[in-house]
């Protein structure tokens with residue numbers, strides 16, 4: 356069994372980006388600038404955004420954090436998005452999800468200019484991705500593809516079962532893995548909460564991408580020997596014995612599956628760090644594309 360070490364690969368990717376940024380600086384060019392908009396004080400969101408901003412600093416990007424109060428109106432947020440769209444200094448930005456309930460998430464994501472949509476959530480980017488056109492690929496599925504590529508995991512002709520059909524993970528990864536190309540050309544089955552007898556499908560899978568957010572959902576009796584297992588799930592489980600009051604776990608019963616899988620991602624240290632690395636990659640691409648215009 357091989358661990359798909361997302362932490363190690365994400366560090367490699369960040370180092371590669373840092374080299375490109377240093378070369379940009381040497382040529383006297385503007386370095387990529389990523390902005391993040393955070394509304395409210397959700398614990399997980401604060402952690403994710405903090406980590407994104409720190410990563411920017413490490414690799415030489417400029418970064419801006421716009422932290423708005425929980426009671427920010429939809430109108431104010433949309434105005435903020437407009438300002439970011441119009442600001443030539445910002446190459447790309449993200450609006451950290453989830454947003455407070457009184458704000459229409461879809462309305463906000465639709466307002467992000469597709470050329471600055473480094474999360475790849477805008478319908479223009481999603482549509483282009485589905486049509487094999489140049490776009491921004493959502494960072495988590497982009498990270499999974501990159502991890503498979505860098506470990507030379509064979510995907511061609513393999514049966515991939517994706518669990519979860521969200522717009523940010525399950526659905527895009529099912530599209531990407533069924534496309535032509537490296538780490539793709541797979542035969543994909545997309546499953547969700549209405550799928551009947553998921554076990555009968557996962558037992559046929561050569562590759563499983565689990566993205567539902569239910570701890571220990573995927574167990575050893577649900578997979579065959581030699582399966583590639585990608586665990587996207589991140590759940591905070593309350594645990595008073597730990598200093599921070601919780602621990603992080605994935606969707607996969609790692610201890611029982613690690614001896615059955617051919618490749619497996621750990622949680623933490625698998626898909627999570629890859630997501631941040633690919634957000635940075637998208638920001639670099641945004642800078643390069645803006646420069647060409």
Ligand code: NAP
Pocket residue numbers: 495518519520521522523524525546547548549550553566567568569587588589590626627628630
């Ligand atoms: P989501 O929007 O809540 O979608 C969950 C999906 O799982 C839905 O399609 C749902 O089906 C399906 N599902 C739920 N229970 C199921 C069950 N018992 N059997 C089969 N399918 C079931 O979640 P998400 O945003 O995609 O995130 C999924 C997990 O990945 C979460 O733990 C999240 O924290 C994590 N995540 C990690 C990263 C990372 O960087 N590693 C990035 C994003 C998300 P229905 O559509 O029928 O409701």
